[in-house]
Amino acid sequence: MKLKILATTLVSSAAACPGSPSFMHAKCDMSVVFQNSCPEVVAEITGRVSSADWSDPHNGGTYTITASSDTSIAGQRVTGDKKYTDKFDFILTAGDGTCTVEACSESQVSSLIDYSTNYCNLHSLYCNSADDCTTVGTELTYAESYSSCSQHDNVCVVKALHSPMMQAKDDEPCCNSCLVEGEEKYFSVDTRADLCGESCMTPSDFPKYKIFEKGLEKADKDNMCESLGYPVYTETEVHGFGPIKATVDSYAHDSKSYKLMNEVECVAPTVECVYNDAGDSQCCTQGEFCVPGVGCRC
Numbered sequence: 001m002k003l004k005i006l007a008t009t010l011v012s013s014a015a016a017c018p019g020s021p022s023f024m025h026a027k028c029d030m031s032v033v034f035q036n037s038c039p040e041v042v043a044e045i046t047g048r049v050s051s052a053d054w055s056d057p058h059n060g061g062t063y064t065i066t067a068s069s070d071t072s073i074a075g076q077r078v079t080g081d082k083k084y085t086d087k088f089d090f091i092l093t094a095g096d097g098t099c100t101v102e103a104c105s106e107s108q109v110s111s112l113i114d115y116s117t118n119y120c121n122l123h124s125l126y127c128n129s130a131d132d133c134t135t136v137g138t139e140l141t142y143a144e145s146y147s148s149c150s151q152h153d154n155v156c157v158v159k160a161l162h163s164p165m166m167q168a169k170d171d172e173p174c175c176n177s178c179l180v181e182g183e184e185k186y187f188s189v190d191t192r193a194d195l196c197g198e199s200c201m202t203p204s205d206f207p208k209y210k211i212f213e214k215g216l217e218k219a220d221k222d223n224m225c226e227s228l229g230y231p232v233y234t235e236t237e238v239h240g241f242g243p244i245k246a247t248v249d250s251y252a253h254d255s256k257s258y259k260l261m262n263e264v265e266c267v268a269p270t271v272e273c274v275y276n277d278a279g280d281s282q283c284c285t286q287g288e289f290c291v292p293g294v295g296c297r298c
């Protein structure tokens with residue numbers, strides 16, 4: 001659960017953006033200035049996608065380059081759970097020893113909050129050793145500026161831990177119990193990232209957070225995520241901006257219980273939700289609805 005309250009632009013504005021069939025969708029539109037030549041940038045981005053020695057550090061997604069030239073790159077990324085496809089474009093302009101890139105990634109299904117996924121779709125293709133990223137040819141030096149990319153947390157490599165072999169981080173969770181007077185515990189399960197989050201907030205704040213986090217619900221126990229099969233604490237982050245902020249503890253499956261939802265046979269009282277033409281499915285619990293193109297939602 002990441003309570004990202006920054007507004008997401010609903011339509012494509014930059015020439016680099018590939019577009020989306022969904023009117024309401026998350027995206028990341030930004031500029032990146034490299035202290036490298038454009039041929040070096042193109043070679044590194046396309047080289048990562050084609051290299052057998054490189055893997056996506058953000059949940060193990062699969063990249064495909066659909067078009068490439070000296071001045072542009074187009075492609076798509078399928079999420080590690082094979083459920084979602086995002087499309088991206090890079091438009092490159094050469095300078096005096098530099099390369100300015102207009103980069104954009106867009107979700108292809110209805111979404112408002114993407115937990116920095118579209119940002120990582122782009123960032124993971126050029127990040128460097130200072131970001132704990134693996135390069136395949138040239139160490140790129142860059143600076144990013146954001147046009148319409150409100151969700152750009154630097155979680156692209158950290159999320160590589162969200163796998164069957166992940167381990168908890170050394171820092172401590174903030175929200176095992178809500179100790180501030182007037183605050184209560186709330187939780188949400190992000191089926192896209194396969195994570196569960198817990199946060200403490202006042203009940204009066206719940207309706208405004210619920211607008212942006214549809215799966216947000218009041219917890220009926222302190223260890224809510226653990227009771228839902230997410231026992232491994234991974235990180236604590238502050239999300240939002242200005243007066244609308246939340247401190248969130250994230251939890252994941254452990255190595256023994258980790259399974260993709262579409263590998264699990266639904267057992268009553270759950271029902272199977274086949275939510276796209278590819279036959280992907282999830283097990284919806286009581287009170288959830290099967291939403292086409294999305295999955296189980298409250």
